[in-house]
Amino acid sequence: MARAATTSDVFNAIAEPRRREILVLLRAGERPVTELAQELGMPQPGASKHLRVLREVGLVRDRKSGKQRLYSLDARELRAVHEWTGGFERFWNESFDRLDTYLQDIKQAKQEE
Amino acid sequence: MARAATTSDVFNAIAEPRRREILVLLRAGERPVTELAQELGMPQPGASKHLRVLREVGLVRDRKSGKQRLYSLDARELRAVHEWTGGFERFWNESFDRLDTYLQDIKQAKQEE
DNA sequence: TTGACGCGTACCCATATGGGTATATGATGA
DNA sequence: TCATCATATACCCATATGGGTACGCGTCAA
Known part of the structure; x- marks a missing residue:
């Protein structure tokens, strides 16, 4: 395919x-x-x-x-790409060393909902 | 190739x-x-x-x-894509009908430098 | 040690892709 | 109408790609 x-x-x-x-x-x-x-x-x-x-x-x-x-x-179609990648912004902003902690925080927050 | x-x-x-x-x-x-x-x-x-x-x-x-x-x-590498597409932002923000005018303005401004 | 998991790789296949060259198509000017 | 320039297409080719199936390898539990 x-x-x-x-x-x-x-x-x-x-x-x-x-x-x-x-x-x-x-x-x-x-x-x-x-x-x-x-x-x-x-x-x-x-x-x-x-x-x-x-x-x-x-x-x-x-x-x-x-x-x-x-x-x-x-360029209008490029906006879609820009926005899609933008959806990952918080991930590249987070220091990678802290990412694990970050994710655990989210997980925990979710469980506490 | x-x-x-x-x-x-x-x-x-x-x-x-x-x-x-x-x-x-x-x-x-x-x-x-x-x-x-x-x-x-x-x-x-x-x-x-x-x-x-x-x-x-x-x-x-x-x-x-x-x-x-x-x-x-x-996601760090996605940042590059985000920024590349971001380089076109002014083009999708401009109304397409006005794009020609916009470009002419730029051109003229350049000649006047 | 043996068996079951979880996963990565090797193969095979149909197909899409990009490059190159030759050529068809369209529009312009003499 | 004819020659010419500007482009798009048609082919042909080598190769990359993604999917599927079979299987090899390391890890863990009994």
Whole structure:
């Protein structure tokens, strides 16, 4: 069954380093494929494929402009990832040495409810 | 060349829904593999494999306890993901309709420097 | 020492993935 | 209409991935 389709999951879409680079590049504004490919140091078809994945999960948009197709960022989906990881914030804030104690406190508090 | 090794990249490690579930489950405290497998509704070897990936990227730790091996969360690496996505915050906060204007403003401000 | 647990690994398999090259498609300008 | 530029697709390939099953290994109790 392999992994869930990349094209349907934002987490999977940003699992690719190149795609993350593309998103970062697009923060500076919309860009045509060729330019992105150049900045990534990869052939155009490769960039196009990555952009397709990003488009299908909704992380980028495109609009035609003459012969070109300009891609732009649509970061809304990234918010979900940000919030999901945010759900672990108290765990990385806790000193790891104290984590055990911390968990025991929670457990105990729960039993006392 | 396929994708970068899952075992070396946190983004890749959390691209798997099951692995994300495991992390969530571990927020409640350390657990043995069998229990996790049960809660995930998957055979133990499968859970072990996912746990191995999580361990190799440093998202979980394990300690032996008699016949069991207890896994616990180490969310520190998730912070990187949280911060990376956080770098896009201003983009999902901006109304998308206004994004163009926003970018132009930035561009103009830059030229005026 | 033996048997039962709890777990990690080895294998095998179907499939998704990313890269590369060639080529189809679309739009523009002469 | 034709040549050209900008992109997307179609293929082909090597490889990583996740799932399932069988099994090896260490630990504990009797």
